[in-house]
Amino acid sequence: MKNQRIFPGIILIGFGAFLFLQQSGFTALQTLYSWPTLLIIIGIAFLGQGYSANDHEAILPGVIIAGFGLHYHLAGKILIWPNNTIGMLVLFISIGYFLRFQKTNNGLFQAFLFLVLALLLLFYDKVAEYLGLLQNGLSFVWKFWPAIIILVGIYFLFKRKK
Known part of the structure; x- marks a missing residue:
């Protein structure tokens, strides 16, 4: 990290x-005395480090960690908040990539990739229902889509920079 005073402060x-x-013993904030608050x-x-110290690589972990803490505070308490933890984690990764892209102009493809994956995870039931008309042809793809995700991840690991 570049400027070492922001994060620890x-x-x-x-x-x-x-x-x-x-x-x-302040009881009005009793629900905030838990580990998700520490994650936030x-x-x-990390976000303070990323924006105040121009350490833009800290933006992505900041969004992921704060978002995960926020998710655990809101899941089950707000009706419209999704309970799909994996989908929300992937959505926070996508948001982190978008915010980091604003500062670095790097990672836009990954942001969109994670956004599509998050939408598929969050709305899997709806997507499967809409594709129910084509279920016979697409059931094979839906059955093996985790393997497709793994292959895309392997591609990113071994892809050479041009």
Whole structure:
């Protein structure tokens, strides 16, 4: 990390506030005294590092970690929030790539790739229902789509830069 004061500063302030509120017995925020809140604090520290210190590579992990903490706080408590943890994780990865792309002009293809994957994971039932008319022909593809994802991942690992 380039500027080493932003990340630890936010972590120490966030954890200190978390512990202070927890020890004070302030009951209005009782639902926030859990590990997802710590994930949000860590994610915000990465985002602060990414934006304030121009360490743009910290944006992606910041969005993923804060998003995952947010997901665990909201899943099951807000009716419109999806309970599909894997789909939401992939969506946060996509959002992180989009935000990092804004600063680095790198990773747009991955952002869209993860967005499509997230939409497939989040709306799998709806997609399967819409494709029900073509179920015989596409059932083979739907059965092996995890293998297709693995092959795309292997391609990205071994692809040579031009």
